[in-house]
Amino acid sequence: METHEQTEATGSDTPPAAAPPPAAEAAEGLREALAAKAQELAAKTQEIDRLQDRYLRLQAELENFKKRTAREKAEFLKFAHEGLVLDFLPVLDGLERALRSARATAGSDSLIEGLEMIVRLFRSVLDKAGVKAVEALGQPFDPTVHQAVAMEDGDGDPVVVEEVQRGYCIEGRVLRPAMVKVSRAAVAAADPPPSEDRRA
Numbered sequence: 001m002e003t004h005e006q007t008e009a010t011g012s013d014t015p016p017a018a019a020p021p022p023a024a025e026a027a028e029g030l031r032e033a034l035a036a037k038a039q040e041l042a043a044k045t046q047e048i049d050r051l052q053d054r055y056l057r058l059q060a061e062l063e064n065f066k067k068r069t070a071r072e073k074a075e076f077l078k079f080a081h082e083g084l085v086l087d088f089l090p091v092l093d094g095l096e097r098a099l100r101s102a103r104a105t106a107g108s109d110s111l112i113e114g115l116e117m118i119v120r121l122f123r124s125v126l127d128k129a130g131v132k133a134v135e136a137l138g139q140p141f142d143p144t145v146h147q148a149v150a151m152e153d154g155d156g157d158p159v160v161v162e163e164v165q166r167g168y169c170i171e172g173r174v175l176r177p178a179m180v181k182v183s184r185a186a187v188a189a190a191d192p193p194p195s196e197d198r199r200a
Contacts, residue, residue, distance in 0.1 A: 078171050085131055089168060089176060092122050134167035136160045136178040147177040154183025
């Protein structure tokens, strides 16, 4: 009797077992979880695409920077000695004048040979540095490489008839223009203009 009463008392104290959720609710919960995960995946995919695009842009910028730096370095090295060459050109001018003077003087063969050797050596060093003399004598006048210091009457288009000072280019860029004398077509003398204070 006591055991039956105890069983009744114990059985009445335990709550009834919860009923399992219906299948429809479980499916709905699963769909919501999958939708949330799909949105999260889409957001991560967009972030990856954005980072990938940024990475590719930065890589392209880095490559362009490397190329530009290499170009600038090569350009700098090409013209780095330009100032020094400009300082030495008057020395070469002086040597060439001394050579012309020695050739005009009789009995100075050894001096002429020494000066010719120095001038040749000087020109070969300039040639290695990319410095070339500007063609002037007999050439059509070109204001980009020639500087006219005198004019004389001639026929036709302006032509260089005398080189006063040799010009030089370095790697295709004018270092010093050639100072030249240019012939130009003679201008025919025009009739004098009528006087304004002529009285009728």
